[in-house]
Amino acid sequence: MSENRYKIVFDGTLLPGVEKSTAQLNLAELFKTDTAAVERLFSGQPVELKRDLTQADAQRYLEALKNAGLDARIEAEPGLELNLEAVTPAAPRPASVADSPYAPPQATVGDAVPQYATLNVFSFEGRIGRLRYLAWTLVLTVALLAVIGAGALFGVITTAVLNSTLLMGLGILAGAVVFIGFIVVSIQISVQRLHDLGWSGWLWLLNFVPIVGSVFPLVLMVSPGSNVANRYGAPPPPNTTAVKVLSWMWVVLLVAIIIGMVAGGLSSLEDRYSETSYSESYDSSSDEAESAADAAAAAAEAADAASTVESEEE
Structure with missing residues (x-):
């Protein structure tokens, strides 16, 4: 069979x-x-x-x-039944007959487009999801902070030991190159996230628009992408455990920053309130002292006046 x-x-x-x-x-x-x-x-x-x-x-x-x-x-496909009683040889196809324009394409499919997109952080092509966007951004930020810390330490040591203006200038130049590289890679990550949403990478320029620029990064973090291919390629691969852990670390870091900002604001308000209370209490004490001094002066004047009258009567 x-x-x-x-x-x-x-x-x-x-x-x-x-x-x-x-x-x-x-x-x-x-x-x-x-x-x-x-x-x-x-x-x-x-x-x-x-x-x-x-x-x-x-x-x-x-x-x-x-x-x-x-x-x-x-x-x-419908089942085929073999019957050898009447076999008619197929006529050869004329060479002059052209292919019908309504015939379906006969190209082989399956291997032309991969199931998932290839990941490459240093590229403006491809797609990444929300969690991978957070994970890559966290790694890039930590790497930048590490490079800045190492550069600052090297600069302090160089200035203290060698006191070389040339090395200091080279350090500043290297820092500028690292910062530019950070900006470029950050743009590449954002463009790949925009591709996952089916949007053009040029929309990254919305970060420079007032008000919109403060909300646009949040849109990239929370907007879900599609799980099918779009004009920017196949969907990104499933998130690994490392991606999930790093993305949640970024969320925890954001929450910690927000809590720190709120706590700092409350502490500042408390300090201002304490200063205001102290100033008010000091002002009230000063007013009471001035009132007492005025009363004493008035009493002294009254006593002087009384003594003057008594002297005149005598």
């Missing part, structure tokens, strides 16, 4: 959250053709993209199409 065969059928249905233009671009990339050649596959009529497949091959092709955003399906 021969093995069952399967075919891949697509009727134009897309996965949730996938735009038609994005799916057409992904499918054109799979078939190594242009977008116009695959537009007819989205007419709403069932089209057989691939036939005569084993179950394993059909699953592989279906997974590739799912990653491209297409809601394709697998259907079993």
Whole structure:
């Protein structure tokens, strides 16, 4: 008994959250053709993209199409019955007959687009999710602080021991290069996060817009990306344990910073309140002392006046 065969059928249905233009671009990339050649596959009529497949091959092709955003399906091929009584040899195909423009593409799919995107922190291409965005940002920040600390220590030692102006200038230049590198890598991480949202990397410039720039990083941290391929490539791979731990460390650090800022603000308010209370008590004490002094002076004047009157009467 021969093995069952399967075919891949697509009727134009897309996965949730996938735009038609994005799916057409992904499918054109799979078939190594242009977008116009695959537009007819989205007419709403069932089209057989691939036939005569084993179950394993059909699953592989279906997974590739799912990653491209297409809601394709697998259907079993009708069973074949062998009958040798009447065998008619197939007529050779005329060489002059051109391929039908309505025939489905015959390119091999499955290996053209990987299931997940390749990770590269030093690139403006690719996609990363929310947790990996936090993890990479934390590692980059810690690395920058470590380099700054080492550079400051080296500068202090160099100034104290060698007192060299040349080395000091080289240290400042190296610090500027490190800072520029930090900015570039930070932009690359943000651009990859924007790609996961299906947005252009040029939107990073919104960080320079007043008010919007203070909220935009929060949008990158909390907005979920899609788990299917978009025009910027395949989805990012699943988060590893290290990514999850680092991302939560960043969240804990942010909470600690917020708590520290609130505690510092409350302490400042308490100090101001204490100073105000002390000033008010000092002012009231001064007023009481002045009142007592005025009363004493008035009493002294009254006594002097009385003694003067008595002297005149005598």
